Amino acid sequence: MLKTGLFFGKRGHRSQIEGLLFILPYAFLWGFFLIWPLAYGFFISLHKWDPLRGSKFIGLANYVKLFRSPIFWNAFFNTFEFAGIAVPLIIILGLVFALLMQRMSIRGGRFIEASLFFPYLLTVSIVSLVWKWLFDPDVGLVLYYSSRLGLHLPTFLADKFWALPAIAFATAWWLAGYRMVIFKAAMGDIPPELYESAELDGAGGYKKFRHITLPLLRPAILFALILTTISGFRVFGQVIMMTAGGPGRSSEVLALYLYRRGFDYLQMGLAAAVGFILFVIILIITVISFRFLGFESRL
Amino acid sequence: MLNEFFKNLKLTRRWKNLLGICLAAVMLLAAGGSFVFAQKKYELNFNTLFHGGDAQAMVRIVEKFNKENPQVKIDLVQGQWEDYYAKLYITVAAGEPPHIGITHTTYIPSMAPAMTPLEKSRAGNLLDIAGIKGEDYVEDLWKAGVYEGTRYVVPLDTHMWALWYNKDLFKEAGLDPNSPPNTGKELEEAASKIKAIGKYAIHPADIGKPRHFRRAWYILFWQQGGELFDKDFAKATFNNDKGLRALEYLVNVFQKWGWNKPGTNGNAQFVAGRLGMLWVGNWFYWTAERSGVNYATAPMPQIFDKRVTWGNSHNMVIPKQPLKVSDNVIVTAIKTIKWISENSDIWGIYGGHAPAYKPVLEGKKLGESKTWKKSLSVLSDMALEGALHYPIIHPQAKQLEHSIQVYVEEAVNGIISPQEALDKAEEEVNEILGS
Numbered sequence: 081m082l083k084t085g086l087f088f089g090k091r092g093h094r095s096q097i098e099g100l101l102f103i104l105p106y107a108f109l110w111g112f113f114l115i116w117p118l119a120y121g122f123f124i125s126l127h128k129w130d131p132l133r134g135s136k137f138i139g140l141a142n143y144v145k146l147f148r149s150p151i152f153w154n155a156f157f158n159t160f161e162f163a164g165i166a167v168p169l170i171i172i173l174g175l176v177f178a179l180l181m182q183r184m185s186i187r188g189g190r191f192i193e194a195s196l197f198f199p200y201l202l203t204v205s206i207v208s209l210v211w212k213w214l215f216d217p218d219v220g221l222v223l224y225y226s227s228r229l230g231l232h233l234p235t236f237l238a239d240k241f242w243a244l245p246a247i248a249f250a251t252a253w254w255l256a257g258y259r260m261v262i263f264k265a266a267m268g269d270i271p272p273e274l275y276e277s278a279e280l281d282g283a284g285g286y287k288k289f290r291h292i293t294l295p296l297l298r299p300a301i302l303f304a305l306i307l308t309t310i311s312g313f314r315v316f317g318q319v320i321m322m323t324a325g326g327p328g329r330s331s332e333v334l335a336l337y338l339y340r341r342g343f344d345y346l347q348m349g350l351a352a353a354v355g356f357i358l359f360v361i362i363l364i365i366t367v368i369s370f371r372f373l374g375f376e377s378r379l
Numbered sequence: 380m381l382n383e384f385f386k387n388l389k390l391t392r393r394w395k396n397l398l399g400i401c402l403a404a405v406m407l408l409a410a411g412g413s414f415v416f417a418q419k420k421y422e423l424n425f426n427t428l429f430h431g432g433d434a435q436a437m438v439r440i441v442e443k444f445n446k447e448n449p450q451v452k453i454d455l456v457q458g459q460w461e462d463y464y465a466k467l468y469i470t471v472a473a474g475e476p477p478h479i480g481i482t483h484t485t486y487i488p489s490m491a492p493a494m495t496p497l498e499k500s501r502a503g504n505l506l507d508i509a510g511i512k513g514e515d516y517v518e519d520l521w522k523a524g525v526y527e528g529t530r531y532v533v534p535l536d537t538h539m540w541a542l543w544y545n546k547d548l549f550k551e552a553g554l555d556p557n558s559p560p561n562t563g564k565e566l567e568e569a570a571s572k573i574k575a576i577g578k579y580a581i582h583p584a585d586i587g588k589p590r591h592f593r594r595a596w597y598i599l600f601w602q603q604g605g606e607l608f609d610k611d612f613a614k615a616t617f618n619n620d621k622g623l624r625a626l627e628y629l630v631n632v633f634q635k636w637g638w639n640k641p642g643t644n645g646n647a648q649f650v651a652g653r654l655g656m657l658w659v660g661n662w663f664y665w666t667a668e669r670s671g672v673n674y675a676t677a678p679m680p681q682i683f684d685k686r687v688t689w690g691n692s693h694n695m696v697i698p699k700q701p702l703k704v705s706d707n708v709i710v711t712a713i714k715t716i717k718w719i720s721e722n723s724d725i726w727g728i729y730g731g732h733a734p735a736y737k738p739v740l741e742g743k744k745l746g747e748s749k750t751w752k753k754s755l756s757v758l759s760d761m762a763l764e765g766a767l768h769y770p771i772i773h774p775q776a777k778q779l780e781h782s783i784q785v786y787v788e789e790a791v792n793g794i795i796s797p798q799e800a801l802d803k804a805e806e807e808v809n810e811i812l813g814s
Contacts, residue, residue: 131472238642343465
């Protein structure tokens with residue numbers, strides 16, 4: 081009885097229990113849809129997994145096989161190449177669009193903003209098909225009009241060097257609009273008095289951006305960066321539809337490599353190992369992002 | 380006794396009437412229900428990998444079936460080729476497979492664990508139950524449906540690549556539109572003339588995906604008598620003069636002779652009237668018909684030593700069913716498969732494939748159809764000539780094919796040399812075979 085009295089009597093304990101109860105539904109969903117699949121996926125990766133032919137425990141053999149495979153490393157570096165191009169492009173474009181929209185008070189500004197956001201509403205298959213046709217060497221508008229301007233551009237999607245950057249560009253077109261919305265919303269929270277004070281002190285556009293806008297946008301940038309990095313490393317739809325990982329394997333990324341191992345070759349254990357490695361990569365990058373950028377906005 | 384019982388209940392007149400009505404209703408329902416159970420409607424899920432002209436042919440077949448068989452309803456789902464087998468395998472593992480599926484002959488070894496053995500199913504010998512006999516099917520196709528002594532499939536068709544050409548462009552280029560090229564020399568002459576009028580001469584690879592370049596290379600390699608692997612699939616046997624000659628020919632189409640450009644889609648070029656000749660399968664028939672192009676079909680030209688073309692077959696299968704699916708459903712599925720065989724003239728006429736069921740293949744309906752006259756007769760002649768060559772039939776077929784096609788594609792796009800492509804492909808497939 082004394083214990084019970086202590087347990088319910090003290091406010092701290094009671095509020096702790098209340099807090100726990102509040103997060104319990106989310107914790108359940110998080111556990112069921114994230115922790116459990118992650119743990120089970122890792123379990124599968126320790127097996128030669130075949131649900132119909134029978135599975136066999138092989139320890140870390142799948143991981144060893146991956147680390148010894150040049151095809152795995154090709155996909156690994158392609159993924160980093162894609163993310164290295166797409167992520168900064170999406171963030172920078174989003175920021176530029178947000179700045180332009182914030183400053184533009186012309187007629188049709190809202191329409192322009194909506195047009196920049198519109199691609200985000202499309203599905204990955206539509207975006208991929210549209211850009212596949214735009215880049216087509218026969219009927220694609222990109223090569224047609226560039227040749228009319230006297231430019232001899234490569235056949236992007238059939239070029240080993242340009243395939244990934246072309247896919248990254250299409251991805252940036254698709255996602256930059258949403259990042260623009262995030263940044264514009266965050267910019268709206270910056271007190272205008274700060275800009276007025278800076279102007280009074282003689283600060284120009286660049287200095288105001290560098291010393292006021294950018295620092296106060298830190299949380300929004302971190303959020304957009306994490307979101308975009310995760311999409312960048314998980315890229316799949318655009319690659320499979322635009323190039324199927326080609327030409328050769330020049331645009332084969334980790335997610336496509338995982339898909340092929342799991343669903344083309346039915347090597348589920350190996351595919352699960354790739355999935356776990358991808359998870360670890362994204363986790364490390366997210367933690368580093370938090371560490372260096374932080375969630376605080378400060379001048 | 381019953382009267383005593385009801386007397387003791389001391390029911391009012393109203394309650395007695397109500398009880399009587401309820402009893403009557405229960406009896407009627409039981410009678411009606413037993414009528415319904417006796418006339419039970421089966422719903423079969425039929426998943427296919429058809430997505431082009433042949434998909435609409437299968438829709439016609441299913442519509443006809445559903446009309447003529449009110450006791451059974453087929454729910455048809457069709458989709459892309461690429462991830463079909465993975466989906467089929469996973470649905471069996473998950474215990475939610477379709478009742479009927481499709482499998483290419485070349486994927487029987489890899490899909491065998493996911494398919495019902497037709498002669499040894501839990502519902503009995505399904506072939507006997509449905510009256511399906513091997514002698515009713517084209518012999519080679521029937522024989523190919525057995526893997527490790529077990530039959531898993533009922534053949535639906537055979538399909539292969541042929542030469543589709545634009546008669547108007549032939550005329551414009553000064554070629555006889557009724558005399559398509561039959562040899563390598565004639566092909567080169569036709570290609571040069573079509574190129575001279577500013578059109579694409581030839582696209583040897585369908586819509587230009589990696590697997591199509593691989594098929595084109597196979598054709599050129601097999602035409603020289605080459606075989607991809609040794610008898611036991613212990614090692615690759617394509618990295619030799621024949622393999623190199625074949626790949627150099629294919630690469631030259633895009634890189635040296637200027638007959639086409641890398642990264643292009645042959646089907647799109649053909650339907651736009653910009654391509655003289657296309658290598659593609661008989662399923663292209665309805666696309667060609669709807670394109671408005673004045674086209675004709677011809678046998679695959681004999682560029683090297685003998686006429687060979689790439690081909691495969693679609694087969695109908697019953698994916699392994701979980702125990703919750705009754706034997707009656709499995710029996711209904713095999714009877715439905717038999718019905719589809721018997722009505723596969725629709726498949727031939729509207730899908731452009733050559734049916735495997737002999738009474739249909741040799742029947743009047745197909746023989747008098749436009750499809751037969753315009754394309755199927757060409758394929759049938761090639762098959763009779765022995766020109767059809769299946770690709771890799773092996774449990775790791777997909778992985779082996781993929782390891783070849785990535786390098787073939789790189790060579791075609793001018794990224795690596797043909798010899799380098801063969802060296803890399805050989806190394807990779809030997810590693811897969813050895814693992």
